[in-house]
């Protein structure tokens with residue numbers, strides 16, 4: 391049985407990026423009371439969760455916090471839960487924040503993995519995305535990461551930004567690869583409902599790549615990074631070696647339990663999923679009254695779990711373990727769906743080998759549709 395993972399959501403940002411749908415506020419007046427509250431929230435779950443072998447501090451912008459504030463949060467984790475010495479402890483960093491001393495202090499807190507929100511090495515794309523850093527900041531952040539002694543770190547990149555073509559995207563990939571990050575995540579720019587970007591898109595202010603162009607970006611990203619020595623192990627994720635994959639994200643993909651703390655965070659355990667208030671006010675109010683700040687929950691049925699297992703497995707290059715799936719859901723997929731599997735193999739979307747149904751790169755591009763076929 392895999393150990394659970396802990397996610398901590400820091401709901402503060404200096405400015406809001408117009409494409410972002412994550413919960414955060416630019417009002418940082420409640421940071422100190424938030425820190426007291428999240429430690430209170432840890433105490434509420436100390437009986438339900440013993441040990442975490444991954445801790446992921448995301449947001450929002452965790453790098454807005456001082457080392458003292460981050461120390462309080464990490465000390466709270468160690469006070470309420472067991473975290474073994476080999477645990478993966480990740481923090482998201484905005485390249486606009488922190489100097490070398492700050493990065494070194496992060497390391498002294500026990501953080502051993504950084505996730506840098508670079509998004510692009512093109513200043514034009516960064517301006518469109520409303521990011522508060524520029525490409526020079528990204529290079530400086532990578533420099534600080536290495537000089538502080540982090541050997542496990544990853545970069546986030548976004549493609550499909552208006553004005554970008556395959557050639558300029560390749561240049562961003564080349565810049566990223568030149569810095570030898572052990573991990574890379576590449577996401578297509580998504581137009582999320584109720585974001586400023588969505589409003590301007592609906593007003594016709596810009597175009598986004600159509601389906602063919604999106605596929606071309608996806609395939610080019612995969613081919614470029616595979617040629618550069620990275621393994622495309624999940625739809626949006628690439629690692630230089632198996633040990634440098636995100637151990638924390640793996641828990642979301644294989645139904646390992648996880649606890650999410652902070653406004654809007656989701657948790658999962660024993661088939662139940664629950665989520666916190668997506669507002670700092672509601673979150674702080676419940677914790678001030680000594681109750682868990684839970685806004686809602688659902689218990690997944692067997693059919694829900696089956697579909698999620700298909701969805702999440704087919705988003706990874708490892709794919710579905712046919713025997714394990716059969717044991718859990720009583721369905722031997724190759725026996726029940728031989729013609730579907732054959733047509734997907736013939737179409738170059740999956741490979742059926744060594745007891746696994748695994749998506750090809752083209753299959754990863756349409757992973758969510760693949761799951762619905764079974």
Ligand code: SF4
Pocket residue numbers: 402403405406407410411412414449450451484507
């Ligand atoms: S910094 Fe990150 S979390 Fe904050 S608004 Fe931008 S994308 Fe969203």
